[in-house]
Each structure stands twice: as C-alpha cells, then as structure tokens.
Amino acid sequence: MKDVYLLAIESSCDETAASVVKNGNEIISNVVSSQIDVHSQFGGVIPEVASRIHVENISLVIEKAMKDANMEYSALDGICFTQGPGLIGSLHVGVQAAKTLAFAHHLPLIPVHHITGHIYANAFVDEIKFPLLALVVSGGHTELVYMKEDYSFEVVGTTQDDAIGEAYDKVARVLGLPYPGGPQIDRLAKTGEATYPLPKPKTENELDFSFSGLKSAVIQSMDRLKRRNEEMIPANMAASFQEAALGQLWNRVDKALELYQPVHFVIAGGVAANSRLRELVTENMKKYSNISYTIPPLWCCTDNAAMIGASGYHAYLKEIRANEDVGANPSLQM
Ligand code: KG4
Numbered sequence: 001m002k003d004v005y006l007l008a009i010e011s012s013c014d015e016t017a018a019s020v021v022k023n024g025n026e027i028i029s030n031v032v033s034s035q036i037d038v039h040s041q042f043g044g045v046i047p048e049v050a051s052r053i054h055v056e057n058i059s060l061v062i063e064k065a066m067k068d069a070n071m072e073y074s075a076l077d078g079i080c081f082t083q084g085p086g087l088i089g090s091l092h093v094g095v096q097a098a099k100t101l102a103f104a105h106h107l108p109l110i111p112v113h114h115i116t117g118h119i120y121a122n123a124f125v126d127e128i129k130f131p132l133l134a135l136v137v138s139g140g141h142t143e144l145v146y147m148k149e150d151y152s153f154e155v156v157g158t159t160q161d162d163a164i165g166e167a168y169d170k171v172a173r174v175l176g177l178p179y180p181g182g183p184q185i186d187r188l189a190k191t192g193e194a195t196y197p198l199p200k201p202k203t204e205n206e207l208d209f210s211f212s213g214l215k216s217a218v219i220q221s222m223d224r225l226k227r228r229n230e231e232m233i234p235a236n237m238a239a240s241f242q243e244a245a246l247g248q249l250w251n252r253v254d255k256a257l258e259l260y261q262p263v264h265f266v267i268a269g270g271v272a273a274n275s276r277l278r279e280l281v282t283e284n285m286k287k288y289s290n291i292s293y294t295i296p297p298l299w300c301c302t303d304n305a306a307m308i309g310a311s312g313y314h315a316y317l318k319e320i321r322a323n324e325d326v327g328a329n330p331s332l333q334m
C-alpha cells in the first residue's frame, strides 16, 4: 500500500500544534507551542486569550511543521484537524487554517475528534489491538471508551460532573499551587501520605465517574482543620486527594475490563502523565495476564497534533471527509 502523509492541526485548548505523520504511526515532524506560561498567570485557561494566541501562532507552527518535515504540500495526502470538542474560539482557528490549506492545495480535509487522537497516540509506541479499552483522562474528559474494532468508539463510562484533570487543577488551586495543578499535585503527593479520609462517590452507572464531590470534600476537610486550629499538611492532602481520585478511576477500569474482556488496554490524555496512575496500571494489570496494555510516553499524553495525525490516518482510510463548509463543533460526539 502507498504511504500516506498527513498534516495534522490541533488547537482545541491551550496548545497550538501541527505535525506531519506517516501512516498513522510515524512522526515526521511535531511542533507544539504551549500557552501555559500565559495562562498560569491567570490560574487557568482564559478562552479569549487562548484564541488570540492561536491566531498569532498558527501560521508559524504549521510552517515549522512543514519545514521540519522537509516537505512540500504536493507531497501530502491530506490535512486533518481537530473539529471538537474544545473551546469554540480556539478550535475555530485550527479549523480555518486546515480549510484554507486544503482548499489552496487541493487536498482532502479530514475531521478528527480530539479524544480519538488521545487514544490513537498510543499507536506511536505500540501496535493497537482490538477489542480495546481506553481510559481517557484529561482536563476536559474522563471517559472509558470501548473499541470493538478500528475506528469504532463506544463511550461506556463518563464523568457526571467534573473531569479528573479539572479536579486536579481545582484542588491544586485551593492548596495554593500554580496552574496547571495536575503535575504539581503529582509531585507533592510523592512526599506525603493519604492520611485524610475522603468519600468514595457512587454513580448510577457503575462505569461512570464523579469528581466534584471529591473536590468539595477536600475544601471541607481543609475548612474543618482550620476551624479546629489543626495543622493541614499540604503533601498529605495532595496524596489523600490523589489516592481517592485514582482509586475511583481504577475501580471503574477493573469493572470495565471484567465486563468487556478486551485484548488491549491503553491510557490516554494529560492525566495519563501522572506517575501514580502509571504505577497503578503496572501493578493492577498483573492480574490480567491475557490483556496487553500500553502506558504512553509523557510527550504524547498532553495535547499535540501528532495524535490527531494518528487518528486522522484511520479516518482517511475510512474515507471520512469534511467539505468546505465544515465548522468547529465544541461538543462533537465520538
Ligand atoms: O490532555 P490535556 O493536555 O488537555 C486536555 O485535553 O484537557 O490535559 C491537561 C490536563 C490538566 O488538567 C493537567 O493538570 C493534567 O492534564 N495533568 C496531570 C498531570 N500532567 C498533566 N494531572 C495529574 N498528574 C500529572 N502528572
């Protein structure tokens, strides 16, 4: 089969990114321009600011991705882009860039769902086997996705309220840690112990998640300690929160693995960079000797465009195409 080269564009949140990917599993170039430094000054992503920075950076990022790949547009087989979900203003910038380039260079235009990108990021390090179960954990998503076969996605568990990354970021903020809080809590928790009792939320669907109660419980626990003039040990609070949050994740994963009996399990998304989660996966997967698993390297956990190229390749093969009036869809379904 002929090699397929795709330019991929991602701008759904606070990363402006472009990448050239060969056959869905080989990175030819990968450029990510992060806005974290700007947003950390505000303690979170300000959508208006994010879209403005995307506008400033998108052309340079795409140009660099093409230059690093040492390729002309005529050598590409298509352009894929994140259509959603994400921030409308941010998505819009990537969508417009992809449409303009596809039109100018007469290339097929391939829409990609951001979460499918996180899942297919694992294709850069492992052969993905089906049926597959994916745990997608990021700032905007907490999802268990069952894939019976290539490019078929069934969301079998989701959060009823906050995403797990959002909970990490909010708890970090009450602990006085900078944005993004996930890596901060990860680091701090290593020096503490889970000494503070926190609730285990029940959900109606046993594969669903809930994190807003946990976040409130952390705040209440801190208030209680303050009222009693007792010392609050931040590292222990971070560890308590982390153990409760990840314990809930694994409780659902365990049930889903039993229920769906996949041959492969992967984790994906920004929170998959969490060192304790990675430890838990290695420990807990020992009991599933018939299920292979992939823990993606840190660089492909957080947002990037290569993962959009990985998913876009399979969309390309399935002849999924967008026409010139496609728009960003902040609440796109898988
Ligand atoms: O996938 P991502 O880059 O963007 C979204 O699609 O949301 O994920 C960002 C999220 C943030 O909430 C960040 O705090 C969290 O991932 N995160 C972590 C870690 N690294 C990033 N959470 C826990 N532990 C980490 N080491």
Ligand code: ZN
Binding pocket: 114, 118, 138, 269, 270, 302, 303
């Ligand atoms: Zn993401």
